[in-house]
Structures are given as C-alpha cells and as structure tokens.
Amino acid sequence: MGEVNELPYWLALRRAGLGTTSFALLIAKFGSIAEAWNAPAGDLKAAGIDEPYVRSVARVKAAFDADEELGKLERAGARALTWRDADYPQRLREIPQSPPVLVVRGNAGPEFPQAVAVVGTRSVTPYGRQATETFCAALAELGVAIISGLARGVDAIAHRVALEHGTPTVAVLAGGVDQVYPRENAGLAERIAEHGCLVSEYPLGTPARRDFFPRRNRILSGLARAVLVVEAGEGSGALHTANWAFEQGRDVFAVPGSIFSLQSAGTNQLIRENTAKLVARPEQLAEELNLLQTGAQLPLPGGTASPAAGAAAASDDPILQLLAAGPLHIDELVRALGRPAAEVSGALALLEIDGLVRQAGPMTYAIA
Template identity: 80%
Template sequence: MSEGDELAYWLALRRAGLGSASFALLIARFGSIAEAWESPLGELRAAGIEEAYVRSIARTKAGFDAERELRALERAGARALTWRDAAYPERLRQIPQSPPVILVRGAAGPEFPQAVAVVGTRGVTPYGRQAAELFCAALAELGVAIVSGLARGVDAIAHRVAVERGTPTVAVLAGGVDQVYPRENAGLAERIAEVGCLVSEYPVGTPARRDFFPRRNRILSGLARAVLVVEAGEGSGALHTANWAFEQGRDVFAIPGSVFSAQSAGTNQLIRESTAKLVATPEQLCEELNLLAGGGQFPLLRSEPEAVAARAERPDDPILALLAGGPLHIDELTRALGRTAAEVSGALSLLEIDGYIRQTGPMTYAIV
C-alpha cells in the first residue's frame, strides 16, 4: 500500500461524508485509514460508524478510483494534509471537530505564527469598508497574516488589502479549493494563492453549499490566533465565526458601529455580551495582541503635528473642500460642483492616485 493510496482513502472517506468523530473511531479501531477502507462493512459497524455512513462508504467504494482522485488533486494544484501529517496546522489540530483532512492550494501557509481572522457582513456599509481597510492595513504592515472566507463584503476587502500589500492571506472555502464562490471573486482567489493559500475540508470538485458555510467558520477561526468582527448584522455568519472562536479559546474583538445601523447590531451585541472586546482603533487591536511589544512603533497612525502638516500640504481643490465634511458619492460631488460626471471622475482618479482620497464604498470617496 503506497502513501498515495493511503491519502486517497482519506479523501474517499471525506467524499462519503465522514467527519472528525468517525475518522477518530476508524483510526482507534484499525490503526490506519487504509485498513479501515479495506475492511468489511460489518467491521465498520462494529467500530461504531453510523449505518447511514456505512451505506455511504459502500456507495463510494463502488465507484472510487484512487489514481483518479490523486490526479484530480494534482490538476487542481492542491495538496492534502491529514491529521497524520507534520505540516497539518497545529492550531487547527487542537480545536474541537478538527477536520481530518484539509486541501490547500497556494504558495504559502496555511499556518502562520501571527494570523488574525477578519470577518463581517456581505452587505458592507461605507463605514464598514473604511474600518476593514484601516484595520487590515495595520495588520498587514505588521506582517500579520489575514484569514477570511472570500465572501462578498468584508471578507473580500480583507483579502484584497492583504494581497495589495504582499501580506499572506488565507481564504477558507465552503466548497472545494477549485470551486470559488462567489464567482466574481475568482480573480481575487488567484491573487490570494500567490501570497497565501485557499483552504477547504472538502474534496476537489465539491461545489459550495449553504449548509457548508457555518461549519467552514470553525476552520476560519481555528487557523487564527484571534478573530476581528468588523461589521455584522443580527444572524450574520460572522457571528457564527465569533462563537466558534469563543469556544476554541481564541480572542474575539469587534469594532463598534452606529446604533442606527442594522449592519452593526451584531457587533454591538457581541460587545454588550462581553463575547468580544471593543477595539476602536487599529492600535488598540495591535496592543491587545502584543504586536507592539519591545518598543515597536505603530506604522499607520500619524502624530497630531504630522497630521496637521499633511492636511496643510493638500492642494486647494474644490473636491477636497467638499470631502472635508465627510464621504460623498460621485453623484453628490457632480451636483455640488456643477460639472459632468466624466470630469469629476477624472479629477477623483488623479486625487486617488496622488493619495489624497480613497474609496470608502461604491463610487463614494473620502479624504485619507
């Protein structure tokens, strides 16, 4: 029996739907997954495997081809790590319901000495976008790997900030590592693979499913030393991740939001219930994580004299004058300036390139 065959049988049993409890029973009874795979179904029942899983194993055996399974892994550019592998992430190994096997696609990871999971709503507000960018940029500047779920909204922002700064980032998927969801993030997924990796507990070719997302979140928090909830409404999946993290003994932090915003109801509730600790600035988060120990300097916050000097250097521009009152959509700027959308868009692009403004939402801009 080759090492490759052994790995193929781990993958086969995952295709059959077996989880951590069943794998643990098989290893305790047979010593190896290969021995378990080759054993009669009656012995699997005797090991304590539920009847539904025994029938699923029988169906999987009928059409399983070990070489084909390993070729599929190779075509996807992925590698598989099982509980028996030294490279299996130690943080993940220690959590309850640790996945027996994970698939990894990318240049680095999935475990990093310093890693923070950043999660939040898909329907991110301009406030949430700005907060996610600010906190993730701070973590990236300090070399902290960012873990998230590649969903729309906060997840995508967190990954994008990391890749733009060349900082490792890990995307945990609710389907196979070759099945990016949503499809609009396929390009981002490839960039993530260049500086970090994509991770999944599901075999190659497995499409994302609604019921996979809640279980995916335990891996997301399990790979990190702490979880930061940026913006989350009631019932948000980000709250599930926070709960997993709390159960796993991870630190949980939340950025407070407006009491008038439904998208901040969940984060504010986490703070009220003391499930998460409030962090209002990136510096507070980094201090809580001891990232500034040993006299380290926080790289993103300017001193007040520096901030005043930076404001003084801004050009006398009507767009900057309007944005001094807060973020504005391009349509509001166009109306206020009495210029065409094309003219305003061009001016905004130049100001953004020069570092005076940035987007805080779809076509919404604010002063840096």
C-alpha cells in the first residue's frame, strides 16, 4: 500500500481554523496528520483540541474532497509547504507560532539567503516615499530580497523598487494567495509572482480579514533576517511587525522622521524605546547587516548617479539656497520659506539622507 499523501488533510484542518498549537498537539498525539484526520471527535478532544475546533473539523469533513483541494492548488499555480516538507523555510521553523501550512504562488522563494522586510505606513509622505525608494534600491543593488505585505504606501513602493532593480521580492498576504488585497495592487501581485512569490498561511479562497493582518506580520518578519520600518504612525501595523521581529530575535531598524509628522511618531518611538536601531542612510543599514566588505562602498542604485550630480540637481532647492549663507534654525527656515514646520522638517530629513545637509546644533542645519 502506497504512502498516504497528507497534504490535503493539512489544508483541510487549516480550513477548519486549526493553528500552530492545535497542529502540534495532533502530531504529538497521533504521529501524523492523516491519522489525526481519521480520528473520532472524542480522540481529538483527548488530544487537547478545544470543542469549537472539534465541531469545525466535523463540518469540514462533511464536505471535504481531497482531490478537489489539490486541484485548487494546481489551478491557482500554487503549492503548499508544511512542517514536514524539506522546502519549508528554515527561518520560519525557528520562530514561535510558525505557520503549519504555507501556501506559495510564484517562481522564486519564499526563502532567500539575504532578505530584509521593509514595512511602513499606508499614508506615506513624500519623505517616506523617497526614504523607501532610497533604502530599497540600495538593498537591491546588494542582492538582498525585499519582503513586505503588499499594502498601499510603503509596502507597495518597496515591492516596486525591488522589481525595478531586479531583486526578488516576497509579498505576505492576510488572505489566500488568490485573494489579493487591496485589489488595486493585483497587477503588482502578478509581477511579484513572476520574480518572487506571494505567501499566505491561509487556504485558497480565504478573503483578507482585519484580524488576519496582525498575525501575518509574524511571517513577514520571520522570513527576513532583519526588519526596516521606514515610516509608521502610532498604532501602525508596521509596529506590530517590528514587535514580532524583536520577539523573534531579528534585527529591527527604523528611519527617523520629523517630530512634527504623525506618520513618523511610531518609528521615532521605536528608536526612543531601543526596540529599533536608527539608520539615516543605506550605508548604515548595510554596515549593520555586514553586507559590505571592509572598506567597500555601497553601490549607487543604477550605477549612474553620483554625489556631485545629486548636489547639482539640488542646487535650486530653496532650503539649500538659504543655508548657503550659513547655518539656520528650523524656525528661521519656516519663516523664510513660509511653509508649514512639518513640511520643512520632512524636506530637511530628505536632504540629510541625501548627504546635502547636516545638523549643526539642536534643530539647526547647515550645508554638508
């Protein structure tokens, strides 16, 4: 008698809502998921499975078709990895609450030797956009895969930059890999699948739900060796990812933002609480992750830009024109420019990232 293909039963039990703890209990009790699937309800209870899940398993059993479940995967161009598979990502094996089943759709991944998760706010500012593009382009030039969550804002920018620079990217979804959310990113999802992959712990056909997003963040951070938070307000989902990463023993980094910007309140808090290390330039992140050889320089994205060219392009910037006469306090710049303090602060932060200005004192800036 041939070996039983257990995969359909792993998928079925996920459809019944069983998670990490329940799967561990079933394997400990029955030795295999196939044996657990065929066990009577009383034995499931004896294994420690809660009554609501026992009833849920019974409902799924009544309508379950193993061949149809495998057919859904094939039609979607997806595959499923379980704890028992050699291809299951090693990094996820090591984290608490590792997903028992991982559904993957795409041509590469989900695990890469060098991978950084890049997360942040959906309501990204021009500062956050430029910072995301700058850091992700630099990581891509170093051959680092970009992990993110396909959300609006920072996530989508991170994926796009990875694709533009030819580095793999992985999108971790809060629903089935055939249920892209938001729908506006469906085209982006297809491009990601061509050059990386879409990943989810949820069965095909599962729509994204609000309570799924915080849980998927542990997978997002788990697949990466480090997490970079670019821009995040208080209560942002990106902060959940940072906290998961911290618990998983991953390095957490944050790009500092303006004290006047609500979108940077969370990142600044991470830095203040020592949950994240401050990185103001891609070189600092590369050095922290030992991505540069001793004495090496970070390759410039695209290989065509140069500091001199960047300075020349910025010569018409009104802030640089004002600072050409000497250091100025931010309040003086705000008055001279007639612009909101948050806008001026964000512009200064961008110029500082580009190496065009430096802090000459508390809230005082000068030409670098």
